[in-house]
Amino acid sequence: MKVGFFVPCYIDAIHPKAAISTYELLKKLGLDVEFIERGACCALPELDMGFLKHACTLEKGIAPLVVDKGYDYVVVPSGICTDQFRSHFDGVEQTPEVVQFRKTVMDPVEFLHDVLKITELPGKPSFPHRVALHNGCHSLRYLLEARPSELMIKPFDKCADLLRLVDGLEVGYATRRDECCGFGGTYAIWDASCSGQQGRDKVSDYDRNGFKYVTSQDMSCMIHQQTVARKIGLDLKMFYITELLNGDAQP
Amino acid sequence: MRQVNQVKLGEEFIKSRAHREMHDRCLWAARMRRDAVAASIPEWEEMRELASEIKLHTLSNLDFYLEQFTANAEANGIHVHWARNADEHNAIILEIFKSHGVKVVTKGKSMTMDECGMREFMAKHGIEINEADLGERIQQLDNQRPSHIVMPAIHKLRSDVADLFARKLGSDRDIDDPHYLNSVMRADMRKRYCQVDAGMSGVNFGIAETGGIVVCTNEGNADISANLPPLYVATMGLEKLIPRQSDLPLFIRLLSRSALGLDMTQYTSHYHHPRQGQEMHLIILDNGRSERLSSPDYWPVLKCIRCGACMNTCPVFRRTSGISYDAIYMGPIGIVLEPSYDLYKYARLPYSCTHCGSCGDVCPVKVPIPELVFYWRSVVVDHNDELFTHNAEETLAEPILESAGNLAKAEKVGLWALRHIPKSIAESGLNPWAEAHDDPEPPEETFRQYYNRVIKPESDKDTPKEQS
Numbered sequence: 001m002k003v004g005f006f007v008p009c010y011i012d013a014i015h016p017k018a019a020i021s022t023y024e025l026l027k028k029l030g031l032d033v034e035f036i037e038r039g040a041c042c043a044l045p046e047l048d049m050g051f052l053k054h055a056c057t058l059e060k061g062i063a064p065l066v067v068d069k070g071y072d073y074v075v076v077p078s079g080i081c082t083d084q085f086r087s088h089f090d091g092v093e094q095t096p097e098v099v100q101f102r103k104t105v106m107d108p109v110e111f112l113h114d115v116l117k118i119t120e121l122p123g124k125p126s127f128p129h130r131v132a133l134h135n136g137c138h139s140l141r142y143l144l145e146a147r148p149s150e151l152m153i154k155p156f157d158k159c160a161d162l163l164r165l166v167d168g169l170e171v172g173y174a175t176r177r178d179e180c181c182g183f184g185g186t187y188a189i190w191d192a193s194c195s196g197q198q199g200r201d202k203v204s205d206y207d208r209n210g211f212k213y214v215t216s217q218d219m220s221c222m223i224h225q226q227t228v229a230r231k232i233g234l235d236l237k238m239f240y241i242t243e244l245l246n247g248d249a250q251p
Numbered sequence: 252m253r254q255v256n257q258v259k260l261g262e263e264f265i266k267s268r269a270h271r272e273m274h275d276r277c278l279w280a281a282r283m284r285r286d287a288v289a290a291s292i293p294e295w296e297e298m299r300e301l302a303s304e305i306k307l308h309t310l311s312n313l314d315f316y317l318e319q320f321t322a323n324a325e326a327n328g329i330h331v332h333w334a335r336n337a338d339e340h341n342a343i344i345l346e347i348f349k350s351h352g353v354k355v356v357t358k359g360k361s362m363t364m365d366e367c368g369m370r371e372f373m374a375k376h377g378i379e380i381n382e383a384d385l386g387e388r389i390q391q392l393d394n395q396r397p398s399h400i401v402m403p404a405i406h407k408l409r410s411d412v413a414d415l416f417a418r419k420l421g422s423d424r425d426i427d428d429p430h431y432l433n434s435v436m437r438a439d440m441r442k443r444y445c446q447v448d449a450g451m452s453g454v455n456f457g458i459a460e461t462g463g464i465v466v467c468t469n470e471g472n473a474d475i476s477a478n479l480p481p482l483y484v485a486t487m488g489l490e491k492l493i494p495r496q497s498d499l500p501l502f503i504r505l506l507s508r509s510a511l512g513l514d515m516t517q518y519t520s521h522y523h524h525p526r527q528g529q530e531m532h533l534i535i536l537d538n539g540r541s542e543r544l545s546s547p548d549y550w551p552v553l554k555c556i557r558c559g560a561c562m563n564t565c566p567v568f569r570r571t572s573g574i575s576y577d578a579i580y581m582g583p584i585g586i587v588l589e590p591s592y593d594l595y596k597y598a599r600l601p602y603s604c605t606h607c608g609s610c611g612d613v614c615p616v617k618v619p620i621p622e623l624v625f626y627w628r629s630v631v632v633d634h635n636d637e638l639f640t641h642n643a644e645e646t647l648a649e650p651i652l653e654s655a656g657n658l659a660k661a662e663k664v665g666l667w668a669l670r671h672i673p674k675s676i677a678e679s680g681l682n683p684w685a686e687a688h689d690d691p692e693p694p695e696e697t698f699r700q701y702y703n704r705v706i707k708p709e710s711d712k713d714t715p716k717e718q719s
Contacts, residue, residue, distance in 0.1 A: 007699075011698065012698045013694075013697055014691050014693075014694065015691075015694065016694050016696065016697050016698035017694070019698040020698060020701055023706070035702055035706065037699075037702075048606070048628075049602075049628060049632070050601075050625070050627075050628030050629040050630075050631055051632055052629045088625075137605070137606065137609075138608075140608075141607065141608030141612060148609070149286060150286070150564065150612035150613045151296065151612055152289050152290055152292070152295040152296050153296060176279070179566055179607075179609075180566040180605050180607030180609065182566065182605060183605065184604070184605030184606055184607070185606070187602070187604065187605045187606070188684065188688075189683050190258065190602050191261070191567070191602075191603060192683035192684060192686045192687055193258065193261065193262040193265055193686065193687070194258070194261055194262070194570055194603075195605070195687065196686055196688070197271070197570050198566050198567075198605070199687060199688075201275075201570075223691055224688070226691070227688035227689045227691055228687055228688055228689075231687060231688055
């Protein structure tokens, strides 16, 4: 199985550990992984602000990197960027190849849970701690990686299923388990006061519940929450989910 | 005219901790009650889908249903009027009031009448309109718009209400007991009810098959307005129709559960014809609705049944309150409705959203609010010249680009800056990110650098070089 590995801009620059852990985990699982060297911004910030023409230009640049390259899947270690490709990548002509790309582009959670259907992790990682799971809004409500609390459907949680494969790890949640943490991409800058308040409410919720560690399939939420927590002096450590799955998370 | 700045107004509310925490707690509690009652109905998701389909069907055949409704309503003795816009709406009602010598009116809650500025218009013509809904009356006394479509004064603390009543109704400022405050209001309103010339209300559902209207309230404010005076005037947005009486229970089951987490509104009142000796008028209002219906991207917004569930769940609304939207409709549905009334004034509202998607998932009729937010943002950018004094990219993206370092727009510059720019400068106020966030810890190397240092040499070693 050949996997294209697309590393989003903010992962590359701010939290490259998310990409490194994901890459190494996929290699350990015996996959042929090819880093898409020219990949960078998925066009979400442009789309988010309403600059459709700019988004379209970026998408036209991305399409030749991911379409028709012989990839069975393209893995993107970021839920928001995966959703951008899946739900909004329509600034380019929707050829059968583009449609196929949009179906097979996945974040690591979907890929490990739904495609590889892994039941054990290579290297038997261990993390004997309680960890709060934050399902990022895009992964939760647009990629449907867990049951959003609003929907009255059968409960499921793909991240929790994967995290339970880590030895000793106990999965927990904030009291408001899937309320938005206020990152919202460009929103965190556009409305810094409300975004900050949401962030403080979220990290205080973990703190009240006695959590020291938090993980998510969306590193963007984690960067936001981590820096908000540090600003108000809360001792919380945030990980991208594959850092735990690959045994890279240090307590 | 000025543009509404929800961010700035919201910041003021956020700073008042007592208000913010009370507001957030009350509305989150409503959302939790909604979850609990929805979970108790096994067919909840099927109900949402069915309600959405009925609304889409009705909107797709609205000309037919409007004619059917009107014919039936008129046959039942209701005077039906058509208003293209707010001005026509107000003029029609003024004419009715003048011909009946109306001076004092009691009114049930109606967002549609608020949309027309009806109360202010009537005040100019010497007609006194008293709100019969407690929250709405509080807001009227305070000369402030409702902050929520079903809980108009939810942003006020009890002490705010005690203070207001002391000023306006002469009650004891130091007593903020809800029972006391209620009794003060009741005593004041009862005497007004006894001398009204006309009553008014909004409409929740119009039933095409019967020509009847249905009004849902929890305080009976529509009932006292409709049943006491000899003249009753109701206003209905033209999207409020449903085809059959038998479609109604589905919507009644969804409405109050979504709005407040209650099984049903306390009063679900059906008016099919004037009672004996009474005259009943119904104004059907367009005010931009038929134009919205003609937009292929935007028309599903007309499915909205005005329950307010999107507001209760919105993380931004709960922390900033409806007052910060400075608009008739607020919260998630507000930020996608208001730009259709006045694009210039409300151009910034669609940006007051984190795209968490919760509003779309609680909506009982599946209005695709998150998609409509994207839609409006692109419309705003397209109308750059009319909306902004300078380039939209500067106006909208400037604060984003200022923080390029943090958002990794320019990786190298950003990382260099993170390592080298002193905090005092980074947090000097030029950088909105720094208000709430500490700097991210700069990594030792990017993934790309790691790839070139570690992965690439490994894989080059594995791949045998071709002999040239």
